[in-house]
Amino acid sequence: MCIHAIEPLEYESGARLKPLKEQYGDKITLIGNVPATFALTFGTKEEVIFYTKQCITEAGQGGGYILGAGSDILGTCKLENVKIMIETAKKFGKYPLKF
Template identity: 30%
Template sequence: AHEFGWPVIYHTDGNLGELLPLLLETGIDAIQPIEAKAGNDVRYLKKKYARKVTLFGNIDVQVLSEGNPGRIEAEIRGKLAVAKVGGGYIYHSDHSVPPTVSLEAYRFAMECVERYGKY
């Protein structure tokens, strides 16, 4: 992909732990979806790998499934506050959005992204 000028965006499930440094050696440009339920935290990854890789995701779909506006707002506000600093972050859930996430909860999440995700 790089030879054509395209970025390499790597999709992986599970805990990135010791895997991410190895993936960075391959020359990837971005990684997604950064599963929260697998123990990943975009705030930690951002501090450790800022400017080395673009991060997508880590917004916990289990929190979105609960439908609790306070928890949804805290999830998004807390992670975006760190992840967006200096660029290199793109909002994304930590996995496919399941049917257990109501339309109202998803709309509220998007309102939170609009409110807290501006660079």
């Protein structure tokens, strides 16, 4: 048996992409880490953009990363914040990554 990806990577539980990418980035795909409980539920537009860009920056280089919430997107999440995460990913998540 072989592991191809790891998910969820819950920001609220302490999972941080940078050290995981450094240790496992060429071996497995990392998925998630945008804080669903904080940013997508209660966050401002600026906070959602910040966390989304942070995820792309820390884990996106070289591939092997799928952007998404760090846990389930529940009914308590603001739809507008989910849309902001997607729009930010479309703007900043294209290869080659440039900020």
